[in-house]
Amino acid sequence: MPELPEVETVARQLHLSLAGQQFCGAQVFDSKLTIVLPEQACDLVVQRVFRLGKQVIIELQSREHSYSRRWLMIHLGMTGHLQWHPLFQQVKPEKAVTHLRARFTFDHGTLDFIDPRKFGRAGFYYHLEEITPRGIDPTTNDFTLKALEALLAKSQQAIKVWLLRQDRLVGIGNIYASEILFAARINPWRQAGTLNQDEIRRLYRTTRQVLKKAIRHRGTTFSNFQDTDGKEGGFQKHLHVYDRAGKPCLKCGHSIRRMAQQGRGTFYCPGCQEEKRNRSLLQRRRKRCA
DNA sequence: CTCGGAGCCTGTCTGC
């Protein structure tokens, strides 16, 4: 499940492999994926590869008209990954690659988009604004304590659910939402708009720290994340709560719990994340609703 | 406007 750190890892790697290469074409093997090639596609050269939210963006520039740019966007969805084969490596025929959705060819190699669950997307765009997410990227300078405060204000959503909203902050998914809240010692059911100054400050700090550390470890691998060389990430060794239900908390020894929030697994430590206070709050709220 | 739930999709796990 590629989130911000995984996509960042892929984009950085891909930049090293792809920058300066000429685009040669695309083959699509999934009828759900509609990839319309831009005009004069083979005149395009890769300028850079970067991340926008959870999307990998390949910036292409026309050789003839340097002002003319196109953007190839790839969203990996849940199970998608990109595999790069340099020209000297033998490329498997498309039927031999399971779950191959699309194949992009460049003058020095081939980029395979593989996605078992078909939640991924890809396409060419003429304007970057079309695919620029509304939310703030927590790794940029736009993400400030003030900005976070303003975003959180008045929201009645549970903070864990709130963190997954891409129209507020971009890039945080289920793994890092649980990990960030654990590091910030905030209960996942707390209403986002009710966090106090101290909690917002902790949330701000841990959001930056957790994502930064995950990027340093090249992301988290569970069942399927791979980088463009097929290597796994290393952050799963540093997880405190995610996928650790029933195991002891590394800080306080309490048993880590798994509960569902809007159909998604939330992992948290009842010891570190102040469950008792929250429970009574919840009970009071339920009584009021009843 | 906000919020919650359904639906997409398929490999993997669990229970019979």
Add this chain to the structure above:
DNA sequence: TGCAGACAGGCTCCGA
């Protein structure tokens, strides 16, 4: 061993 059903979660859409 084999099968059925539940589960996982990225996102979008729809309705309250």
